Amino acid sequence: MxxxxxxxxxxxxxxxxxxxxxxxxxxxxxxxxxxxxxxxxxxxxxxxxxxxxxxxxxxxxxxxxxxxxxxxxxxxxxxxxxxxxxxxxxxxxxxxxxxEGAGCTLRVDNDTPLPPVKIRSAHSNQDAPWPAGVNTPDVSSKIQLLAQTILQQDNSSGLNTRALVVIKDGKLIAESYGQGVTSSTPLLGWSMAKSVTAMLVGAMNKMYLIQLNQNGLFTQWQDDDRANIQLNQLLTMTSGLGFDETYAPGSDATHMLFTAQSASDVAMQSKVQENIGQHFYYSSGTTNLLMRLIHQTLGNSPTSDQLFLSQKILAPAGIQTAVFETDSSGVLVGSSYLYASARDWARFGLIMLQNGRINNNQVLSSKWVTKATQPNSSENEKAYGYQFWLNRGDATLRWPELPEDAYAMLGNRKQSVMIIPSENVIFVRLGWTSGEYPMVDNYRKLLDKIQTMAN
Structure with missing residues (x-):
């Protein structure tokens, strides 16, 4: 009282x-x-x-x-x-x-503090070139100059770009950083974490721990039509579940991220509002349901979640700076709370670009990567794969200035990892822009320069 x-x-x-x-x-x-x-x-x-x-x-x-x-x-x-x-x-x-190793977690309703995390990711070979190590012997002076110019122009315009990295043919050819940021500074990706959550699902699918078409995902859904929702429909956000993605006080999204003990519990209560598999609706709650499924499949253990992430993705990729944070129930917040350096975000992108392979390690199956980058089954917006935004799939391209096969991780404050298979290119931009950002224009400039140098 x-x-x-x-x-x-x-x-x-x-x-x-x-x-x-x-x-x-x-x-x-x-x-x-x-x-x-x-x-x-x-x-x-x-x-x-x-x-x-x-x-x-x-x-x-x-x-x-x-x-x-x-x-x-x-x-x-x-x-x-x-x-x-x-x-x-x-x-x-x-x-x-x-x-240490797990970042920050809100204390909600005087909950019990979470135990320490004793897991650490890969030790990089300091003498190896990126992506296996930290050396960058393949930097192109012309692309480097253009990347620096773009970052400086961004910041003189108040766009607050903190990192810009360019990967071509699996090599780091340019990187530029804003004030107070280095090549090892972990930066918040916001919704780019969704794509990595999907990659965790892919790693589990490769090990036959889960099937993409499985249903009956949660016991809480067993007595209603939610039992018919398949895993791949959660991945493509075509589950039909209702969820208020508005970021305003009183919404599902803000409650999920800032006031709920369990982020996934918020979406777990959602009811089916659209035909399952036929309607795309962008929902951060859906991603946290994916992470809840990962959590329960691995034994409902926060330590097991971190171990799986480290052993199956981070270590093989040489990712050292990634910090994936949990809610106060101990489940990773798959929708939003992944920090990593620009180089490590580029490594996540490289896994996808190279059909699931990095540093001679097959992290994901090539079949899964192909499925993850296909348009979804919805009737209203098909240009979205397994938690990746696609250029193609709808009547018009999402980014007409970029190649049709481009796809991306995208996050709040204009975070992006743009993957272009036809050009064998990855662009990474991290920053803190609250308004519009010329992502496509900047990436087009870099791509034009790369193509000019190749001719």
Whole structure:
């Protein structure tokens, strides 16, 4: 009772102090909005500080791009143990805690702290060239100059590009970084994590742990039509499940990421609203159901999840910087919370470009990669594969300026890993852009230069 009274007082206090235009959301969702503002701030600040190693000033600037109210959130950092506590005028306190190897996790409803993670990914051969190691002997001076020029132009225009990497024929030929970022800085990919979640499914499928056409995925669905949903329909977001992907206070998406103990529990309650397999609807909740399926297949063990990720994808690919974070129930947040350096994001892309193979390791089956990059079965938007955005599939190309076979991992704040098989090219862009970003124009410039040099 005391907690509810305090929460109500918090809402009333902020409603009286802050005008609606500054809040950036409806006053009718004010209670959840305050909770989201502090939870978002605690979570992202913790990861930015202890995973990406950013300075507090940079963190405040980044948070402010989501809502002006975040600038009023007080952040308190602690280094032993590493955690961040956020509050708004001393109210609605939320804490995110850091664990080595697992990044930051929100503490929800006084849940039990998660155990330490003792797993670490591959030790790279320092003398080997990328992607097996860290050396980059194949850098092209002309492409490097163009990449640096693009990054400088982006940042002079306030677009906040932090990393730009170019891969051609399996070799790193250019990379450029913004202030405070290096080739080993883990950066948040947001929804690019969805593609890696799909790759985890692919690795499990290669080992016959799961089948792409299996149904009856969860016991919670066994008594209704959700039992008919197949795994490949979750992968292509054609499950027909209802989910509010709006990122605003009161929505499924914000509850899932910032106030729920279990991200997958939110989507687990969704009901079928469209014909299964016939309607595409972009849903982060769907991806967290995929991760929930991975989790239960591996024995409902957070340690098993991290071991599988490390042994089956990270280590074979030579990926060292990746940090995949969990919710407070211990399940990886497959929709959103994967950090990796630009070089390592490029390695994820290279696995796909090379038909599942990297560093002489067959991480995914070539058959799975082919299926993952095919248009889906929906009647409304086919240009989406297994958690990858496709250029082709609909009446017009998604990116007409790029080759038809291009496909991409995409994430909030204009993160992208663009894979173009016909050109044997990968482009990686990481940054923090809240508005429009000329992704296609920049990638076209780089591709034109590569093609000119080849002729």
């Amino acid at each position: 005391k907690k509810r009274i305090l929460a109500a007082s918090s809402v009333l206090f902020v409603a009286l102090v802050l005008p609606p235009w500054l809040l950036g959301f409806s006053i009718f969702h004010l209670g959840h909005a305050i909770e989201v503002a502090t939870s978002l701030s605690a979570k992202l600040a913790c990861s930015a500080r202890y995973v990406s190693l950013f300075e507090p000033k940079q963190i405040v600037s980044d948070l402010s791009t989501y809502s002006p109210v975040t600038e009023l959130v007080e952040l308190n950092y602690a280094d032993a143990p590493k955690k961040v506590t956020a509050s708004l005028f001393g109210l609605s306190k939320v804490t995110a805690e850091y664990r």
